[in-house]
Amino acid sequence: MTKRFDETTRRLWRLAGFALAGCLMGSIAWAEPSPGDAVEVREGDVWSPAEFLKQEGRRFQIRYDDGTEEWITADRLREVGGADAEPEASRRFRKGQDVEFKKHSRWVDAEIKRASHPLYLVATKDRLGSNQFHWEWVDPDRLREPGEDHEGPDVFSQFGHSVHNDSIRDSLREAQAEYADHLKKESQTARDATGRRDPFAPPPFDHPVSQADRSQMQSIALGGGQWEEAVVDPGEPLPGPLRSLSITTRANPGSFFARPDLVEAPGRFALAVIRDEEPGKAKNLYVERFDLARGRSQSAAEFDFASLPRAISPDGQRLAGRANGRGASSRARLDVWDWSGREPAHVISFEPGESGRRGADNLESIRFAGRDTVVVRTRSGAVSAWEATTGRGLWEANPPRGGAQALAISPGGAVAAVAGADEVWLLDTKTGRVRATLPSTLASPTALSFSQNGQTLVAASADRLQAWDLEARVAHPGVAVAPSSGPSAGAGLVVFDGGTVVWRGQTFDPATGALGATYRLAAGFNAGVGPRLIGMDRAARDERRVLNVWALPVPQAEGVAAPRLILQRGDAVRIDTSGLEGSADLRRQATQQLTAWATARGLTVSRQAEVTLVAETTTRSEMEVYETDELFPSQRTQSDVRVDTKVTRLAVEADGVLAWQKSRAASAASRVTIQEGQSAQAAVDASLDRDAGVRFVIDILNSTHPLPALIPDPRGDRGATWALEPGGFSPAAP
Numbered sequence: 221m222t223k224r225f226d227e228t229t230r231r232l233w234r235l236a237g238f239a240l241a242g243c244l245m246g247s248i249a250w251a252e253p254s255p256g257d258a259v260e261v262r263e264g265d266v267w268s269p270a271e272f273l274k275q276e277g278r279r280f281q282i283r284y285d286d287g288t289e290e291w292i293t294a295d296r297l298r299e300v301g302g303a304d305a306e307p308e309a310s311r312r313f314r315k316g317q318d319v320e321f322k323k324h325s326r327w328v329d330a331e332i333k334r335a336s337h338p339l340y341l342v343a344t345k346d347r348l349g350s351n352q353f354h355w356e357w358v359d360p361d362r363l364r365e366p367g368e369d370h371e372g373p374d375v376f377s378q379f380g381h382s383v384h385n386d387s388i389r390d391s392l393r394e395a396q397a398e399y400a401d402h403l404k405k406e407s408q409t410a411r412d413a414t415g416r417r418d419p420f421a422p423p424p425f426d427h428p429v430s431q432a433d434r435s436q437m438q439s440i441a442l443g444g445g446q447w448e449e450a451v452v453d454p455g456e457p458l459p460g461p462l463r464s465l466s467i468t469t470r471a472n473p474g475s476f477f478a479r480p481d482l483v484e485a486p487g488r489f490a491l492a493v494i495r496d497e498e499p500g501k502a503k504n505l506y507v508e509r510f511d512l513a514r515g516r517s518q519s520a521a522e523f524d525f526a527s528l529p530r531a532i533s534p535d536g537q538r539l540a541g542r543a544n545g546r547g548a549s550s551r552a553r554l555d556v557w558d559w560s561g562r563e564p565a566h567v568i569s570f571e572p573g574e575s576g577r578r579g580a581d582n583l584e585s586i587r588f589a590g591r592d593t594v595v596v597r598t599r600s601g602a603v604s605a606w607e608a609t610t611g612r613g614l615w616e617a618n619p620p621r622g623g624a625q626a627l628a629i630s631p632g633g634a635v636a637a638v639a640g641a642d643e644v645w646l647l648d649t650k651t652g653r654v655r656a657t658l659p660s661t662l663a664s665p666t667a668l669s670f671s672q673n674g675q676t677l678v679a680a681s682a683d684r685l686q687a688w689d690l691e692a693r694v695a696h697p698g699v700a701v702a703p704s705s706g707p708s709a710g711a712g713l714v715v716f717d718g719g720t721v722v723w724r725g726q727t728f729d730p731a732t733g734a735l736g737a738t739y740r741l742a743a744g745f746n747a748g749v750g751p752r753l754i755g756m757d758r759a760a761r762d763e764r765r766v767l768n769v770w771a772l773p774v775p776q777a778e779g780v781a782a783p784r785l786i787l788q789r790g791d792a793v794r795i796d797t798s799g800l801e802g803s804a805d806l807r808r809q810a811t812q813q814l815t816a817w818a819t820a821r822g823l824t825v826s827r828q829a830e831v832t833l834v835a836e837t838t839t840r841s842e843m844e845v846y847e848t849d850e851l852f853p854s855q856r857t858q859s860d861v862r863v864d865t866k867v868t869r870l871a872v873e874a875d876g877v878l879a880w881q882k883s884r885a886a887s888a889a890s891r892v893t894i895q896e897g898q899s900a901q902a903a904v905d906a907s908l909d910r911d912a913g914v915r916f917v918i919d920i921l922n923s924t925h926p927l928p929a930l931i932p933d934p935r936g937d938r939g940a941t942w943a944l945e946p947g948g949f950s951p952a953a954p
Contacts, residue, residue: 253299262296269300278373311360313340322362322372323354325853329366425526425543425569429553430611432570437604437613438652442638442645443620445657451646452691454674455534455631456487458750463515464948465769468759469494470520471506480756480765482530486588486629488513489536492756492767493529505544509536509559510767517767521563527555533588534633538608539564540594542583552581554596556608570611573598585626589649590633597627603638605649615652619645626679628668639665639679642924644688646677658688661698661925667723671715672750678715678730680723683882684928687721687730696730697929700872700880712753714772722772727939733930734783737939739772740952773942773949784933786874789822792829799836801866802914810835810914813921832873837913840865840885846892846900859900863888868913870920872927877934880927882920886912 253259253272260267261282273281279291313319313332321330321342333355334341340363344354364370471494478496485491490512496504507529508520518536523529529541537560543553552571557564573581577600585597594608601623604616617624619640626639635655636647641663646656658677665679678687680701687696701723714722720736721728727736751772759766787793795818797811814833818825844863850856869883886909894903920926943952 258300260298260300261290261292262298267298272297311363313360313363318366319363320366320368321356321358322364324856327364327372332363425553426524427555427566427569429569429571432572432574432606433610433612434574435612438615440615440617440647440652440654442617442640442654442657443643445645445654447656447658447693447695449655450691450693451635451655452674453630453632453634453670455633455672458487458672458752462750462752462771463769464771465512465515465767467510467515467517467767467769469508469756469765469767470517471508471522471765473504473506474764478765481528483754483756483767484530484532485510485512485754486532487534487631489518489532489534490754490767490769491529491532491539492765493523494765507539507564508767511536512769519559519562523564524566527553527557527569529557530583530586531588531594533591535591538567538588538591540586540588540608542586551583552598554583554586554594554606556594567609568611570606572596572604572606572613573600573602575600575602587627587629587636588633589629589636593633593649595627595629595636595649597624597638601625603627603636603647605636605652614650615647617645617647617652619643626665626668628670628677630670630674631672632674635674637668637670637677639668644668644677644679646690656690656693659695661686661929663923663925667713669713669715671717671719673717675717676715676719678713678721678723680713680721683880685721685723685728685730687715687719689719689731697733698925699728699730699733700928700931701726701728702878702934703881714751714753716751728932729783732783733785733932735932735939737773738941739949740941740943770944770948773940784935785930786831786879786933787821787823787833787872787927787931790824791831792824792826793818794827794829794832795825796832796834796836799834799838800868800914800917801837802911806911806914806918810917810921813918817921817926830875833871834873835868835870835914835917837866837868840867846904849891861901861904863904864908866908866910866913868916870917872931874933874935879931879934884913884916 255272255274257272259270259272259282261270261284268284270282270284273283273289275281278293280294280297281289281291282297283289313335315332315335317332319330319332319342320327321344323344329345330342331345332340333343339357340360341355341357342363362372364372469492471492473494473496475496475498477498478494481493481495483490483492488511490510492508492510494506494508496506503525505523505525505528506520507523509518509532510516511518526544527541528544529539531540532538537558539557539559541555541557542551543555545551552573553569554572555569556567558567559565571581572583575581580598580600582599583596584599587595588608589595589605592608593605593614595603595605597603602616602618603624605614606612607614617638619638621641624638624640628637629635629649630637634649636649638645638647639660639662642660644658644660645654646658647653648655660679662679662681662684665681667680668677670677675689675691676687677690678685682701682703684698684701686698688694689696716722719730721730722739725739727738728734729736753770753772754768756765756767758764795811795814797807797814800807800810802810814835815825818833841862841864843860845858846861847858848856865885865887867883867885869881871881872879888904889907892903892907894900941952942949
């Protein structure tokens with residue numbers, strides 16, 4: 221990504237450039253307007269009155285009567301009462317054609333690699349800047365035949381997408397996404413009451429969107445409560461006998477670009493969603509329902525691409541999804557579908573959020589509580605429950621301190637677990653009543669899951685997990701989770717009825733912190749229910765998709781290792797801050813706080829200890845292109861600079877083996893101010909905050925839960941190791 225310089229010494233040149241721009245303004249089909257003239261602007265089939273402000277190249281800025289402003293093209297502008305302006309003739313090119321491609325202010329030789337009008341994938345023939353190969357999707361106005369008298373746009377097209385290497389596959393996907401966003405904003409967006417386009421509305425939808433009914437919605441206050449009662453809500457027994465399955469999908473588009481978007485299985489039925497977004501072709505969305513009890517695909521259907529299914533009811537009869545738009549505020553619509561027949565039938569669509577802030581009402585989580593109630597979590601952190609068929613609001617809760625960060629529904633559907641910054645609330649899904657407030661030691665939970673018998677609730681984050689015994693009303697301490705970068709990364713959170721937890725391929729006893737069996741899993745799992753993991757992958761020899769269900773060996777039958785923990789009272793620890801970057805005063809403060817933390821925990825600080833509490837900073841460097849921020853493209857210059865990224869971590873290691881870690885990266889700013897006489901490299905280097913890492917360590921130590929209470933010894937015996945094979949799991953060879 222190209223970065224920019226804000227060069228203070230060129231401000232006078234910019235003022236001069238604005239004056240020059242006024243002299244260079246071209247004419248349009250009718251008499252050239254002057255600032256302040258009354259004009260008319262076309263919005264679909266409606267011409268709206270407006271005021272002309274200014275022109276820059278081929279763009280015209282206007283202001284509507286309500287004060288809103290917009291940049292438009294000449295084909296949407298006319299004098300008051302005038303005739304419609306004729307649009308430019310469409311420019312077309314063919315695959316393999318030699319062309320000239322406008323990059324910023326200059327034309328470069330290129331070749332058309334793919335023609336998907338109105339987009340063309342071009343490849344430059346010569347080295348461009350710091351890139352050996354440059355591929356880009358562009359609109360036809362930035363192309364011309366060699367020698368053709370065509371000037372192209374005066375500014376860099378905002379709809380192109382540059383790729384800084386030869387990774388064509390990534391460029392196809394990303395360019396299509398950007399151009400789809402352009403089409404949505406320019407020609408396919410919703411309109412308000414006056415007929416004007418709303419650029420942040422969801423994409424076109426063939427079904428009516430109802431008004432959310434908030435007339436009887438209850439507002440629920442969360443925070444500061446007590447664990448008043450035992451809350452256990454078991455679900456139906458899992459379909460048995462529990463076994464590993466591989467089910468070939470019926471929804472099989474067979475495209476290289478087709479990919480599974482979601483797999484969910486709240487009970488007997490599993491939902492799979494496949495998106496096929498091959499550039500230059502119509503987008504397709506496929507949904508499929510699997511009956512896990514019978515081990516077969518029950519039904520599959522092509523789906524409305526404007527809606528992305530995110531949840532299936534436990535009985536498999538209903539789907540819920542969100543608007544499938546791109547960009548801010550384009551995922552706020554909730555869609556409900558009935559799938560009691562062969563094809564999903566639309567029931568209702570409405571927008572649960574009402575904050576009015578761009579993007580804040582986007583739906584982050586959708587869960588069914590039974591068939592008739594749907595619970596949603598928005599980006600703002602609000603959680604609300606709705607009648608699935610009427611859009612009538614039941615209750616809404618706004619957790620304090622950052623809002624809700626994770627959501628789970630109990631197996632029986634009667635309880636919603638909502639995880640906040642340092643508490644977890646159990647709410648009645650029908651009334652929103654707070655049934656329990658659970659203390660939490662997780663700052664940023666990313667997963668929340670119940671056991672199938674409803675007795676255990678577990679929350680997990682990147683560096684720790686915590687469990688609660690809901691029947692005994694016991695909150696277990698936080699357990700450290702070592703970073704996972706191997707084949708077990710991405711595994712779902714699975715909670716066995718006995719309380720044992722599988723997270724990222726490792727088995728934990730959350731009550732004691734003991735490590736049990738290890739599962740060598742393939743990446744890509746995104747669902748776990750009871751003692752099973754569910755995922756979807758491509759078949760080994762063809763393009764088919766296969767839904768895989770793996771029955772995990774029951775940890776209780778294999779036995780859980782005895783607790784072997786480190787950093788317990790009376791243990792010795794070595795503190796190492798020699799590699800921590802920052803000012804001398806801050807590094808000294810970090811060392812003192814680490815020592816004070818260890819002493820308060822009853823530890824002995826010793827240089828000979830096997831366990832080390834280490835704080836260090838490492839540097840990662842790469843070359844990037846920075847560009848000066850000038851008004852006219854011809855005045856912009858580019859510089860290749862080395863950009864350093866500082867990664868600081870606070871970790872616990874035992875004989876060099878990592879037991880727990882928390883890290884943060886800091887890099888140069890994307891916009892850099894260059895002083896007079898300063899080089900580009902020096903300006904980028906000066907923009908990096910070199911004290912950010914040591915402050916990060918100090919902030920962790922000053923928080924309410926700096927390190928987990930239980931840190932398993934990574935050197936100990938973890939029990940059996942199970943490897944994933946085509947038929948399921950089997951003991952791994954020693």
